[in-house]
Amino acid sequence: MQLAVWTYEGPPHVGAMRVATAMRGVHYLLHAPQGDTYADLLFTMIERRSARPPVTYTTFQARDLGKDTASLFQDSARDAVERYKPEALLVGASCTAELIQDDPAGLADNMNLPCPVIPLELPSYQRKENWGASETFYQIVRHLADTSVRPAPREGRRPCVNLLGPAALGFRHRDDIREVRRILDLLGVDVHLVAPLGASPADIRTIGAADFNIVLYPEIGDEAARWLDKTFAQPMIRTVPIGVGATRAFINEVAALAGVDPALALDDPSSRMPWWSRSVDSTYLTGKRVFVFGDATHAIAAARIAHEELGFTVCGIGCYNREFAREMRIAAKEYGLEPLITDDHLTVEEAIAAAVPELVLGTQMERHIAKRLGVPCAVISAPVHVQDFPARFSPQMGFEGANVIFDTWVHPLVMGLEEHLLTMFRDDFEFSDAAGPSHLHGSAPAHATSHVPSQAKPELVLAPAGDILIKEEAALVAASDGSVGWTDDAERELRKIPFFVRGKAKRNTEKYANEMGLPAITLDTLYEAKAHYAR
Amino acid sequence: MSPAQALAAAENPRDGGLAVLRERGQREVFCGLTGIVWLHRKMQDAFFLVVGSRTCAHLLQSAAGVMIFAEPRFATAIIEERDLAGLADCHAELDRVVDRLLARRPEIRTLFLVGSCPSEVIKLDLGNAAQRLGTKHVRSETSPGVRILAYSGSGIETTFTEGEDACLTALVPEMPVEAPDAAPSLVMVGALPDIVEDQFLRLFAELGIAHVGVLPARRSGGLPALGPNTRYLLAQPFLGETARALEDRGAVRIDAPFPFGAEGTAAWLAAAAAAFGIDEMHVNRVIAPGRERAKRALERYRPALEGKRITFLPDSQLEIPLARFLATELGMIPVEVGTPYLHRAHLAADLARLPEGTRISEGQDVDRQLDRVRADRPDLTVCGLGLANPLEAEGLSTKWSIELVFSPVHGFDQAGDLAELFARPLRRRDVLRI
Numbered sequence: 011m012q013l014a015v016w017t018y019e020g021p022p023h024v025g026a027m028r029v030a031t032a033m034r035g036v037h038y039l040l041h042a043p044q045g046d047t048y049a050d051l052l053f054t055m056i057e058r059r060s061a062r063p064p065v066t067y068t069t070f071q072a073r074d075l076g077k078d079t080a081s082l083f084q085d086s087a088r089d090a091v092e093r094y095k096p097e098a099l100l101v102g103a104s105c106t107a108e109l110i111q112d113d114p115a116g117l118a119d120n121m122n123l124p125c126p127v128i129p130l131e132l133p134s135y136q137r138k139e140n141w142g143a144s145e146t147f148y149q150i151v152r153h154l155a156d157t158s159v160r161p162a163p164r165e166g167r168r169p170c171v172n173l174l175g176p177a178a179l180g181f182r183h184r185d186d187i188r189e190v191r192r193i194l195d196l197l198g199v200d201v202h203l204v205a206p207l208g209a210s211p212a213d214i215r216t217i218g219a220a221d222f223n224i225v226l227y228p229e230i231g232d233e234a235a236r237w238l239d240k241t242f243a244q245p246m247i248r249t250v251p252i253g254v255g256a257t258r259a260f261i262n263e264v265a266a267l268a269g270v271d272p273a274l275a276l277d278d279p280s281s282r283m284p285w286w287s288r289s290v291d292s293t294y295l296t297g298k299r300v301f302v303f304g305d306a307t308h309a310i311a312a313a314r315i316a317h318e319e320l321g322f323t324v325c326g327i328g329c330y331n332r333e334f335a336r337e338m339r340i341a342a343k344e345y346g347l348e349p350l351i352t353d354d355h356l357t358v359e360e361a362i363a364a365a366v367p368e369l370v371l372g373t374q375m376e377r378h379i380a381k382r383l384g385v386p387c388a389v390i391s392a393p394v395h396v397q398d399f400p401a402r403f404s405p406q407m408g409f410e411g412a413n414v415i416f417d418t419w420v421h422p423l424v425m426g427l428e429e430h431l432l433t434m435f436r437d438d439f440e441f442s443d444a445a446g447p448s449h450l451h452g453s454a455p456a457h458a459t460s461h462v463p464s465q466a467k468p469e470l471v472l473a474p475a476g477d478i479l480i481k482e483e484a485a486l487v488a489a490s491d492g493s494v495g496w497t498d499d500a501e502r503e504l505r506k507i508p509f510f511v512r513g514k515a516k517r518n519t520e521k522y523a524n525e526m527g528l529p530a531i532t533l534d535t536l537y538e539a540k541a542h543y544a545r
Numbered sequence: 546m547s548p549a550q551a552l553a554a555a556e557n558p559r560d561g562g563l564a565v566l567r568e569r570g571q572r573e574v575f576c577g578l579t580g581i582v583w584l585h586r587k588m589q590d591a592f593f594l595v596v597g598s599r600t601c602a603h604l605l606q607s608a609a610g611v612m613i614f615a616e617p618r619f620a621t622a623i624i625e626e627r628d629l630a631g632l633a634d635c636h637a638e639l640d641r642v643v644d645r646l647l648a649r650r651p652e653i654r655t656l657f658l659v660g661s662c663p664s665e666v667i668k669l670d671l672g673n674a675a676q677r678l679g680t681k682h683v684r685s686e687t688s689p690g691v692r693i694l695a696y697s698g699s700g701i702e703t704t705f706t707e708g709e710d711a712c713l714t715a716l717v718p719e720m721p722v723e724a725p726d727a728a729p730s731l732v733m734v735g736a737l738p739d740i741v742e743d744q745f746l747r748l749f750a751e752l753g754i755a756h757v758g759v760l761p762a763r764r765s766g767g768l769p770a771l772g773p774n775t776r777y778l779l780a781q782p783f784l785g786e787t788a789r790a791l792e793d794r795g796a797v798r799i800d801a802p803f804p805f806g807a808e809g810t811a812a813w814l815a816a817a818a819a820a821f822g823i824d825e826m827h828v829n830r831v832i833a834p835g836r837e838r839a840k841r842a843l844e845r846y847r848p849a850l851e852g853k854r855i856t857f858l859p860d861s862q863l864e865i866p867l868a869r870f871l872a873t874e875l876g877m878i879p880v881e882v883g884t885p886y887l888h889r890a891h892l893a894a895d896l897a898r899l900p901e902g903t904r905i906s907e908g909q910d911v912d913r914q915l916d917r918v919r920a921d922r923p924d925l926t927v928c929g930l931g932l933a934n935p936l937e938a939e940g941l942s943t944k945w946s947i948e949l950v951f952s953p954v955h956g957f958d959q960a961g962d963l964a965e966l967f968a969r970p971l972r973r974r975d976v977l978r979i
Binding site: 011012013014015016017019020021023024043044045046047048049050051052054055058059060061062066067068069070071072075086089093104105106109110133134135136138356 | 570571572573574575576577578579596598599600602603604606607608616617619620621622623624625626628629635638639641642645646662663665666667699700701702704912929930931932933934935937938
């Protein structure tokens with residue numbers, strides 16, 4: 011048993027719902043008790059979809075268990091097919107129905123339904139949402155693809171591709187597709203099919219007609235793309251175009267496979283991110299410590315952008331989907347980090363607190379964690395909440411995606427010029443660096459580490475932000491109980507150290523003083539410790 | 546005539562002759578686990594440990610909507626493949642999880658092991674587990690002890706608010722036995738927001754009812770005593786099993802409509818006062834100010850709501866009393882009032898006041914019910930979160946039913962707020978020019 015408070019991923023049948031809901035002409039019959047219908051609200055409320063997900067739940071009850079849940083399943087199948095007239099019916103079980111072993115596949119098979127039936131075996135007690143989405147998409151492609159379909163001869167037509175992976179409830183999938191289509195259009199490449207988002211079973215039948223596949227979201231599209239490669243000899247592009255560098259690599263790969271000139275898309279004047287990052291105001295982004303956590307694909311892409319394109323220091327990285335642990339380990343090595351691969355948000359919270367980042371890039375879970383820790387945060391990956399389904403065009407992929415990312419990540423930070431002023435006037439009472447970025451109206455909680463804990467002079471910490479800080483301070487003082495005390499001049503010096511490393515400096519100095527058995531921390535101790543730990 | 550008598554005397558009680566449309570098909574409702582979202586806020590030293598699947602954890606997080614607490618007082622012990630291999634293993638795993646949890650949260654005084662669909666289907670005996678763990682964590686010289694109880698919030702047995710019913714039922718055996726010569730006492734039953742609970746307690750005190758307890762109590766030591774001298778008053782209409790457990794211990798139910806609006810609340814309070822033989826003149830004096838205030842608040846909403854047609858889809862079992870409130874106090878026209886389960890005895894007073902011709906449905910076949918909504922085209926449809934946006938997209942105004950469960954809506958001083966919940970979607974429809 012695993013103790014969970016919040017979860018990054020739902021059960022695998024929710025992944026299947028994400029695929030079914032993304033498509034047209036598909037219906038999903040889910041053998042499940044009534045409570046499982048909660049999943050509808052993910053789509054209608056969080057993603058603001060205007061139609062119910064195409065899912066019929068059998069909603070069996072305890073009193074049905076002794077009798078005939080199987081016939082309930084068949085009645086529901088008959089009603090759903092009659093009412094919704096799907097081109098294909100997905101059938102499967104949620105966690106509870108899996109236990110009663112009614113065999114939805116066999117039951118549906120015996121009914122001679124007037125549409126193809128695609129059985130889904132999604133082991134709820136082993137697997138999770140992304141795996142469920144991937145498996146569902148794979149099964150749909152496998153069952154429906156017409157293996158006799160091949161691309162038309164290349165002469166006299168533009169190359170064409172399938173875009174695989176976008177689904178319902180995906181992070182910015184809607185906008186990523188638009189941006190990727192724009193890039194492909196610049197290259198003179200046609201999109202044969204986007205799937206699962208927007209595709210119908212009839213569309214899937216012709217999936218073999220594309221020259222090659224582009225896997226935009228490996229978490230969902232990989233499995234199907236591998237099968238297509240094997241079955242149709244359709245090559246796949248797996249470079250995810252998130253960030254300027256990745257977008258350029260993506261364009262080059264597509265151009266090579268399609269036999270077109272990459273310059274058509276590489277010289278895109280709307281790519282502003284490189285200049286925004288090189289311009290002088292961004293100097294202040296240099297070396298900012300970022301902690302990255304999300305699904306592996308988005309986290310790896312975000313770390314690369316942070317490191318190569320914004321000049322940040324990646325101080326922590328991880329993902330919640332074990333299926334992509336290998337990729338994550340390889341990526342983490344580049345930053346000299348041990349990746350955090352876990353779906354326990356309390357572990358993630360501890361890791362973030364320990365890394366003392368200045369910016370957290372994560373999911374809605376990290377957004378809450380960062381809020382509690384008083385660290386700015388930008389969202390880069392599912393799971394996300396309703397505010398991360400924006401009305402405006404806001405992709406992550408392509409050059410426009412990089413523009414969006416620059417704005418989104420830099421916004422929560424103190425702006426360059428502002429930080430410069432804060433440093434200059436740090437000792438003036440109006441300009442406490444505890445005040446936080448002015449464009450966030452001072453409501454952003456200041457860094458706990460930015461205040462000098464002082465047993466001798468508690469008034470030092472009272473001025474800038476009132477009650478909350480006093481409490482934080484009390485906690486800090488309590489936490490350092492039993493450790494060596496700071497002399498006034500050492501404490502003043504500590505306050506001059508930039509706040510993002512101050513916590514570390516303080517801990518190291520105290521540890522050093524303890525180890526050395528010093529009676530108090532003086533100015534010299536501070537610099538002795540610095541030299542000690544610099545080795 | 547007292548308000549209670551006024552309500553009771555209106556029309557003939559339509560018990561036997563009540564025509565109810567019963568449906569059996571797909572239900573679109575939460576399971577009983579959802580109750581944890583408000584119960585854990587109410588019982589401040591209680592922890593709710595769901596023993597279930599990843600789906601249960603995902604449901605709680607989706608229904609709660611926001612995740613503002615680092616470690617809320619609920620969690621899910623997610624059953625995994627290896628737990629399903631053998632039951633003995635499952636109990637050992639549960640013990641391990643509970644020990645770790647209680648070590649981490651020493652402030653917890655009551656731990657509920659909450660059964661789910663999977664735990665029920667594999668017949669994991671949580672009652673047994675609670676007993677075993679209870680003896681392990683019993684009060685000692687070194688520890689104040691943790692009371693460990695079990696109930697089921699599974700979707701195969703409970704619908705949404707029935708989870709609270711099951712939870713309170715599990716608390717009843719923990720209520721102390723009242724002394725044989727105990728003075729008559731009142732227990733108000735049902736989780737209410739603290740502010741509303743306090744309002745009611747003040748009113749009971751003013752009425753002159755001396756001994757008043759509340760189930761559930763805010764802290765685990767605060768459970769009221771129970772026995773034949775106890776009268777209980779339901780504040781929520783979905784507590785059938787709790788009522789039965791209370792009656793098994795000798796308590797007697799005070800029959801009353803539910804305390805919504807000026808009239809519902811007045812009748813509810815008056816029924817309690819009557820049960821304690823309190824002078825009617827005094828009752829009217831105590832009730833009058835709040836009742837007038839509520840009426841004034843409701844008058845503001847009457848123009849927006851009067852004559853408007855409303856349909857309730859089955860959700861919380863609050864549907865019948867709320868339809869009664871909207872019909873008799875604001876002039877709305879209930880078209881269809883759906884409820885997951887109709888408790889005729891507890892709802893008799895409210896049912897009797899529903900307008901003639903109101904279609905009452907019990908159970909659900911969501912597709913057919915939505916067909917009826919489309920045919921009826923009510924001005925407002927009260928429904929769950931999964932259905933609201935799709936209906937809005939079809940041009941039907943909706944009200945999220947879950948807000949009626951999470952918000953303070955009972956009593957005189959919330960009557961206006963309750964009306965506002967129904968008026969706002971209609972007002973919004975009228976102000977938007979987009």
